[in-house]
Amino acid sequence: MVLTTVLGSCIAVCAYDPLAGIGGMNHFLLPEKGEQDGGRRNTIFGSYLMELLLNELYKNGARRERLQIKLFGGACMLNSCFDTGERNAEFILRFLADEKLPVMASSLGGLRGRRIEFFPVSGRSRQKFMAETKEDFVPPPATVTRPGEVELF
Template sequence: MSRLSPSPMADPADRLRINLIQGDAQVDDRPNVVFTTLLGSCIAACIRDPGAGVGGMNHFLLPGDGAGSSSTSTQSYGLYLMELLVNGLLKKGARKHALEAKLFGGARTMNGLSDIGGKNAEFAKRFLDMEGISYVGGSLGGTQGRRIEFWPVSGRARQILMEPTDKAMPKIMIPAPVTAPQAGGDLELF
């Protein structure tokens, strides 16, 4: 009995979930694969060639090229991971002129600090423009983290917004300070 490849809407038990963490890039051409990741100020680029039936996702922390950094930290940089993703797609049969991308992340999750999420988003859009890769959508910015699911063959993407940081973090209860006993009075020893 032959079995058709499951579609993105197939039974969740048939899906092969591949979770990406910061510094990862994955490429796949199996229709039952779904890439997942969690993002705050980081960016995930979801790029595919619809004609070749191959796609991939990356997850980067910083936009720079990592110049002057150790090799371990350069793996979290956008330039390295964008090039790694595009080259991985080309090796799997994608055609550069046919690539299309969706970008997610780039939130400003901490008030009072520089907007690294905004810088990440600008870098990712600029990279796509310089490489001639079509930007077909996604979700950038805001103040909330996201969970992303991306089916690399179909191009379907789903975003689930996380609770804002101040609501997601449990409140820490600090006990009331102990007051010092008043001077004087009786003393009892045990």
């Protein structure tokens, strides 16, 4: 079995217990839910998804002291990342330090997306960087209608 995801500014956390032979991966968009996030679902936030991943691993026989963690993502995409990738990376490093969980490998930051494959039974992972974007994204010009004009579809 292989778990696969594609990342930009998001973060993927791969966690593995070699003795139990069990692992899992999550993929989060934002670090923590803030007041401005009101009705957004918890399933996009690292704080929620980290608890979910760790608790599921523990329920299935993983032990905290044996967990090996690998981190991927946190890129600045489209030259306008609003620091989302950096904030995500800072969050996950702080979370793992607070939980005293060791990071065995990480590939965070940069300007390119990544495709991640994680093999939860062996703990092996692969990363492939996406091709660089040749041009900056430029939105199409806005259409201006003059009073009295008729727009045909």
